[in-house]
Amino acid sequence: MRKKNSTNFINEKYLHERCALNVAIDVIGSRWVSQIIFSISQGANRFHLMKEELPNISEQVLSRKLNTLEKQNIIIKRAIPDTIPLGVRYILTSKGESLLPIFESLCAWGKSYDLGA
Amino acid sequence: MRKKNSTNFINEKYLHERCALNVAIDVIGSRWVSQIIFSISQGANRFHLMKEELPNISEQVLSRKLNTLEKQNIIIKRAIPDTIPLGVRYILTSKGESLLPIFESLCAWGKSYDLGA
């Protein structure tokens, strides 16, 4: 649980109010998140498929990230009808989809400067 | 100091190797960093000017972020000749400059979805 009176929290709020850039960075800047979004976009849209895609992530962490992304309206959780046990599929919202081109830019940036170029 | 045998560290390495996107996100994804880079690009290129621009950042944190950015080759530190005490100016490398358009995309993304649009 976050302490809502900590300097840490206050600074986060300050930055969010200062510029939406900081909001965006808080969404995408935590571990696994961009990989999860990318995996969903590539069809790995179920819990067990994401586990396969990201073999080093723990189930607890994956679950937490998915919940956060759902609250942020980046993904939506959908039950898959007539599956037993009931399957769940995740889909990107338009908000989530619109991150993909930005990920490409960041990826290209990372690649081109990999060796200090 | 980081523990180089922690799962945390190993996962970070795994993600960096998996895709340069994760390298990029680790550069820009920590607090204040994007604001610092942006401030330098706008001319707030000295320690005391950045303190003015970001009144809530502590000197220790600002110093740490600047050192990290220097090691990552995003900024370069330059002494200002004939100043007493010796002034220091920070300038963006081309690697640093090339983040600016990405920041704009992220900023636009953040703005357009601010109210759950």
Next chain:
DNA sequence: TTTATAGCTCACTATTTTGTTAGTTATTGT
């Protein structure tokens, strides 16, 4: 009946990041 799969959650610890307080070097202004 045991094992397996899907999709989680809970309580917890470990690790890392962020922020605090005080102090440094050198020089100028009062």
Next chain:
DNA sequence: ACAATAACTAACAAAATAGTGAGCTATAAA
């Protein structure tokens, strides 16, 4: 002599994030 400015750093504490291990519900297959 004393305070102020510029540009830090060191040692530390607080907070947040990441990861661990066990367990749950429901069904089906061996």
